[in-house]
Amino acid sequence: TGRGSYVITIISEVSPELHHRPANGHVEEQPPYERQVTTMLAGALGSLARAAERAALTQEFKSFEEAVADGVSANLCDAVAGLWGDDSHHRTLEFQFSWSPARPMELAVPHRVRIAPDRIPTIREASRLLKERSPCEDFELEGAVVKLEKEENSLRGWITVIGAVDAKPSRVMVELREPFYQIAIRAHLQEMPFRCVGTLVRDGRGYMLRDPRDVAIADE
Numbered sequence: 001t002g003r004g005s006y007v008i009t010i011i012s013e014v015s016p017e018l019h020h021r022p023a024n025g026h027v028e029e030q031p032p033y034e035r036q037v038t039t040m041l042a043g044a045l046g047s048l049a050r051a052a053e054r055a056a057l058t059q060e061f062k063s064f065e066e067a068v069a070d071g072v073s074a075n076l077c078d079a080v081a082g083l084w085g086d087d088s089h090h091r092t093l094e095f096q097f098s099w100s101p102a103r104p105m106e107l108a109v110p111h112r113v114r115i116a117p118d119r120i121p122t123i124r125e126a127s128r129l130l131k132e133r134s135p136c137e138d139f140e141l142e143g144a145v146v147k148l149e150k151e152e153n154s155l156r157g158w159i160t161v162i163g164a165v166d167a168k169p170s171r172v173m174v175e176l177r178e179p180f181y182q183i184a185i186r187a188h189l190q191e192m193p194f195r196c197v198g199t200l201v202r203d204g205r206g207y208m209l210r211d212p213r214d215v216a217i218a219d220e
Contacts, residue, residue, distance in 0.1 A: 005091065012038050016102035031103070039109055042097045044071030046110035048080065052119040055126065064126040065133075074134065077127035084120050092116060132202055139200035141172055141209055142218055145188040150181060157181045161194055161209075171206040174198070180215040193218035 001007070014034045030036070047070035054063035064072060084093055095113045099105040115123075143163030150157025156177045163172050174196065176184055187194040195218040198209040 014100050014103050016100075017104070035103060038097065039105075039107060040071050042095075042109040042111075042113070044073075044076055045080075045095050045113040046070075048072050048076060048123065049113050049115050049119070051126070052115065052122050055122050056119060061126065061129055064130065068130075074127045074130035077123045077130065080115065081120055081124050081127065084115075093120075135210075136200040138197060139209065140195070140197050141174070141200070142193055142195040143169075143172070144191070145184050145194045146171075148185060148188060157184075159184045159188075159194075165200070165207055172200070172209050173203065173206065174209045174212050176212060176215065180212070183215055183217060187217045190217075 012034045014032055031039070044067075047067040051063040051067040051072060055061065080093065084091075093115045097109070097111050141161060141163045143161045145159050146162050147160035148157065149159070156175055159174050159176060159181070161172045161174060162169055164170070165172070174184075180196075184194055186192075194216075196209065196212040196215040198212040201208050201210060
């Protein structure tokens with residue numbers, strides 16, 4: 001325990017750095033896995049804090065989307081919010097990193113990251129949106145074909161299916177090549193349920209199913 005707070009110390013052991021100079025020239029070696037993990041965590045927490053600051057000022061989700069490349073994810077947002085708890089309205093969450101002198105840190109990563117109390121609700125909301133936008137693999141789509149779009153002489157076309165996503169009726173766009181597009185036409189004309197499997201991703205207010213397979217009319 002510290003003055004008015006709690007401190008958790010985590011030690012990730014790392015092997016000392018040994019310099020190797022091969023005869024055919026310098027070869028850049030990857031740091032050990034333990035160092036890669038802690039480096040990624042430090043960078044991701046720094047990006048999360050900056051994204052939360054920008055989002056609080058702009059009311060835009062874009063800063064979190066851009067921070068995904070730095071390691072920010074829904075899991076990281078949940079972990080930070082979970083450390084915070086539900087009744088810590090006046091407490092600041094702080095992460096500090098120190099690196100072993102046996103393997104000096106050469107990259108520019110944060111040594112200290114502070115997250116203010118009023119940023120936690122923003123981080124929780126970012127987690128919810130990141131989960132909504134994360135791809136859902138092996139999603140089984142089944143529903144009514146309500147729209148067909150295909151250019152003349154094209155081997156591919158777009159269909160729109162009203163299907164259940166998270167137990168709610170939603171519009172899902174699917175790009176189909178021939179002869180699967182003909183199956184969708186038949187399902188539409190016969191008013192039969194259309195079914196296929198693919199990767200579901202968020203697309204504006206609706207959804208898109210990528211890499212469709214197992215295309216069929218449900219009752220068949």
